[in-house]
């Protein structure tokens with residue numbers, strides 16, 4: 001059978017450096033449409049730099065090579081980045097011209113458990129609530145590509161689990177391609193179809209995870225890949 005795969009994100013020999021110091025070194029990558037990719041790597045390995053290139057955030061980087069992304073891209077950061085002078089729902093509808101924007105945003109807020117916070121000021125929300133509002137905002141326009149840079153990194157363990165479940169629920173509905181930068185190996189194992197490890201400016205490892213959802217920490221494939229990834233990231237679990 002001839003299976004035609006449409007790629008959402010394509011990188012060809014993408015290099016980035018800052019003031020002559022190389023961070024990404026001729027990275028090539030194809031991400032099929034709808035794939036959920038997690039990007040792991042030690043601190044400073046260039047994960048955010050890679051995401052920044054795809055998001056069109058230029059920084060001061062010198063960039064060479066080629067990359068393509070879909071037209072509609074949303075970016076989700078570790079801090080919610082809500083505008084403090086707009087209410088929660090205004091943060092979601094900002095820039096939307098559709099006459100029903102407010103209704104759609106209200107439904108989305110309801111979906112993420114913030115139905116009663118539409119008219120609240122961001123400052124009155126907890127950290128987890130702010131991040132839920134941010135997630136709702138990023139998926140409201142049903143982007144083709146979601147770029148997420150450690151979106152749950154600052155949340156407590158339980159809130160993080162809830163956010164991961166929420167992300168999966170929303171992603172399963174509209175199936176955007178997702179590239180998630182994370183330090184959390186278990187998060188990557190729980191959510192992704194594919195896990196990449198960035199090392200020395202290159203993609204050092206590329207693992208597919210074909211297990212269906214929901215996944216469980218004790219599944220054999222998860223256990224062995226966890227051990228492998230922790231080792232790749234230089235974590236010695238024998239002492240814990």
Ligand SMILES: Nc1ncnc2c1ncn2[C@@H]1O[C@H](COP(=O)(O)OP(=O)(O)OP(=O)(O)O)[C@@H](O)[C@H]1O
Pocket residue numbers: 018023041042043044045046047048049050059060061
């Ligand atoms: N604007 C910049 N100017 C100069 N150097 C930069 C800039 N942004 C990133 N770097 C350097 O590029 C390298 C990769 O940084 P990057 O933030 O991409 O890593 P990371 O893998 O996302 O790290 P972390 O996991 O700690 O967030 C680091 O050595 C960093 O110092």
